[in-house]
Amino acid sequence: MHDYLSLTVAEKATRLDRWLAAELPELTRSRLQKLIEGGQVQVNGQLCRKKQMVVQIGDQITLEIPPTESLALEPENLPLDILYEDESLIIINKAAGMVVHPAPGHSGGTLVNALLYHCQDLAGIGGVERPGIVHRLDKDTTGAIVVAKTDQAHQHLQKQIQTKTAQREYLGVVYGAPRASEGTIDAPIGRHPVDRKKQGIVPESQGGREAVTHWRVRERLGNFTLLEFKLETGRTHQIRVHSSSMGHPIVGDVVYGVGRSVGVNLTGQALHAYRLSLEHPVSGEMIEAIAPPPPEFLTLLEVLRKR
Template sequence: MTIPVIEWQVTDASDRLDRYLADCLPDISRSHLQRLIEQGQVWVNGQVCTSKKVGIQAGDRLQVAIPEPQPLSLEPEAIPLEILYEDDALLIVNKPAGLVVHPAPGHASGTLVNALLAHCPHLPGIGGVQRPGIVHRLDKDTSGAIAIAKTDQAHHHLQAQLKAKTARREYLGVVYGVPATNSGSLDFPIGRHPIDRKKMAVVPESAGGRRAITHWRIEERLGNYTLMHFQLETGRTHQIRVHSAKMGHPIVGDSVYSSGRFVGVNLPGQALHAWKLQLQHPQSGHWISAIAPPPESFTTLLTILRRRITV
């Protein structure tokens, strides 16, 4: 199958390649164009260019091949979704603990993406073949609010908000022990664990860690446990779980980063819930605040811990 190619000549000295293409092709998001550059689908003066930062000059001849969206090998599955907000551009759902967000080795089906394809059949091609519409992620065993883009423009806009830290993500979690102060911030870089590659860890930036910042405050003291409010400034893999363990107060029920002590409640995952998601609508610019009610297991845990301190 022939891939359609767009070709033109630059008339004025301009910016770097990806920005120039985004101005010339407003119907294609900049993130999509960056992927095309990385995939070798862009030529500058007859040579494949895989650097999005290369400078474009007057007289340069550009060619862009735009493949048709690849068909998904994933099957839609009628998995129930708890919808917190939805319109033509955006969907926010309350993901249950135990549900994997997108396909990965060992999870080829039964994911949030499979459920989304059944709910929104037009998602293929938005944000990638295996992750259609997914803007950010939640760990399998973390519940709560997650945003899904329903158009390419919305996907680009929402990702830009996360990068610029204008989108606000707030979590509730129950930790072991009680912090010495009422609030604070954790600023420790996070990277892949040097020995156990399935885990993340606090890793110096010089060794590949990426800066990670978590703000926290105590919501309620529960004897030897604490209900905490977390706000993410960055979004590293397992960030709250790693930072909580680093401060000596790991998340209850976290089998990876805590001792896994039984607390009297059969939790489906760690006691961590993405409680609130605040972002700007990608079309109207209006602020949207979606609150995800905690799952029954989370509220049951709080009830049991409250009873213990009153006995």
Template sequence: MGDLIQVTIPSPKKLDIKPENIPLDILYEDEHLIIINKSVGIVVHPAPGHPNGTLVNALLYHCDNLAGIGGIERPGIVHRLDKDTTGAMVVAKSDRVHQHLQGQIKAKTARREYWAVVCGSPREDNGTINLPIGRHKTDRKKMAIIPVEKGGREAVTHWEVIERLGNYTLMRFLLETGRTHQIRVHSTHLGYPLVGDKLYGSGGSLKVNLSGQALHAYKLTLQHPISDRTLEAIAQLPEEFTKLLRVLRNR
């Protein structure tokens, strides 16, 4: 009792990120920003277990002077998509643009529209989920509905039915906030887990070989930080997603 314990926490080790010649599906590009259609299975930035082969490695190869924009370890990254989520992502090429784009997301003026196929069929045609999200208490890989007073952060998701497909539904999700796994957590909480999402649901019983959850960032709308004009980028559905829809429509 009364012992003094001294703990020294080392500084975070900066990742040595190397440019890699990985193909990019570019939806729009100018000298200030680039919008890409992220493919399935690619991690956005290096992290433990994924030191290379990431979107950041590809961007450093493609873009000049991207290193350090918005941070050393996540250069240019304004918002993220999960490894197995596909679709539109914007990346900044300068700190000024990076700050402006992040401000749009924080002010909820940037519009992010996702399409997903879920298990089940909601009774209503549309709705809003306003439930805070935080790290799961026992499974650190997962997020969960957590009260704000216990560490949860505000999370708002608007949803709308696009097409009913028997016991499955093609849905549109619009994000006001950008919490980790937000759509996956909110939709599962409603009782409609995403097809192929083995982390938050059974993944569904369909005989379709999916690389991950059926979730795609379909449309990104934002204000260009320099020209002030509205940019709207649409990422066409990947083949796995369209195959899933064909199977469901033919059942």
């Protein structure tokens, strides 16, 4: 059954999606944007599909909120490469091709399904839909990901991600050879204005969110380079978008890359979260998890070194 809300703007002019997010904190901004884009928001009786529309004092806003799709979370006995585990958290070296949590189109075979089998008491931690999940890795990005096993750990770890106490470092093979040996990309990221399935460099005035990526050269490989990335923020597809924006897309990235063959069959993009450093939510001790790169990543490096 759909819920209907009628609201009146009582503040100075601001963007529609931002105003709704402030008025309805129980709904995420991304969910509200999808409602706007889906034609479920009216402004003064007129359908509005533009999240950046500026609303004024006295405007009447009507929302139609469909029920959230319930996902059946079934435990599945799937192999997990466990880097660290105790009663508070577990750190996994995620394989390429594994989706982190169930969603329409990926109801099974996810990291959450595997964790529900491995950790019998995980269900409900931090929310029913994404139990224990603190941060994400793209489906075809490999490497270290931490999952909370208690609500206290979940809140503590999320705060560490937000305050940058937790550090995430990646290795990526890119096309081309950057002139500098290191650098920083500071460019806001948001939904691509044309292709809604992609992210892109989008000004903050148009809905982009701050995104900062530090990089340095680890090894030069002719027309390719092995880079190390360190994230300050955690936007969707951040490294992939930023690498592409500086003219050096990640090898194997069919969405933001160039699609040139490198002589190695890759499951996805050559991007690996190799180091995760965080403060233990109970003991306060620093934990550093190192995730060995998958065989195909190492094979790619060997092939490129021989060129």
